[in-house]
Amino acid sequence: MLKIVNKIGLEAEYLLFNKKEELVLPQVFGYETDDLPILGEVRAKPGETREDAVGNFFTVLSQLIHATKQDGLKIGYGYADITPQFKAEILREMGTKTIQDIKNIYKTDILSLSDDTVVDGVVVSCRISCGLHIHFSREVLSTVTLESGKMVTDKKFLITDSQIKSIVRTMDKLVLPNHQLGVPLKYRKPGYYEKKDWGFEYRSLPMYPPFVKVGELTDLVDTAFTLLERLGK
DSSP states (O other): EEEEEEEEEEEEEEEEEESSSOOOOOGGGGGBBOOTTTTEEEEOOOOOOOOHEEEEEEEHHHHHHHHHHTTTEEEEEEOOOOOHEEEEEEEHHHTTOOOOEEETTTOGGGGGGEEEEEEEEEEEEEEEOBBEEEEEOOOOOOEEEEETSSSEEEOOOOOOHHHHHHHHHHHHHTTTGGGOOOOOOOOTTTTTEETTTTEEEEOOOOOOGGGGGGHHHHHHHOOOOHHHHHOOO
16 A cells, blocks of 8 residues: 655744844854854754644744743844854854755856955955745655564655756746845755755745745745645655
8 A cells, every 4th residue: 555645844044133133153052053053943843734834833933932032032034244254253163064965956056156245356244044945755655464464664755856856946936936035145046955865955945034924834835735746646
């Protein structure tokens, strides 16, 4: 017997400010970050239904908001401009961490892009941005009954490269244009994704205030599930 289980998970990046409205490193206060330590990261458990995916995200987000308030900190989304000196400090904090294996279906090379503002040949500010990453997973469960009567289930993850690219293109066309921040951001360009053992994550969307609203996020999750369901049996 075969069963297909589609799952959508959400992972949001955010900025953290102290009482003086200064950007701070989340890890200094014990909050999880990704490879870039200036961006905090909150990751929700994937959901098998639209309701679970949305509910799981708002559960961890509300926990984060409560914790940061207790610490006298404030969460920000979208993007921020920092000084070259602060950027250097952030890069030093990264140590030996490597750049993630981010792919782009349009062959955009993220290393060739820059969010720096240059005036008269001098970098005067650097822009950092928050992303909302969508995790797409498709589990194929195969259950067989042994002669002993015991039932054994084998689980495999199945999303082909062509299916990944199709979903990414559709997200770029139907979703991304509706969520623009009005400034050029190298990490928010179309086509970014990262392959995972369980599927892949779409990485082009920004994490910005509208996605803290139930309606906007529900629409996004509905679209993501619909794209998985259209892959068929």
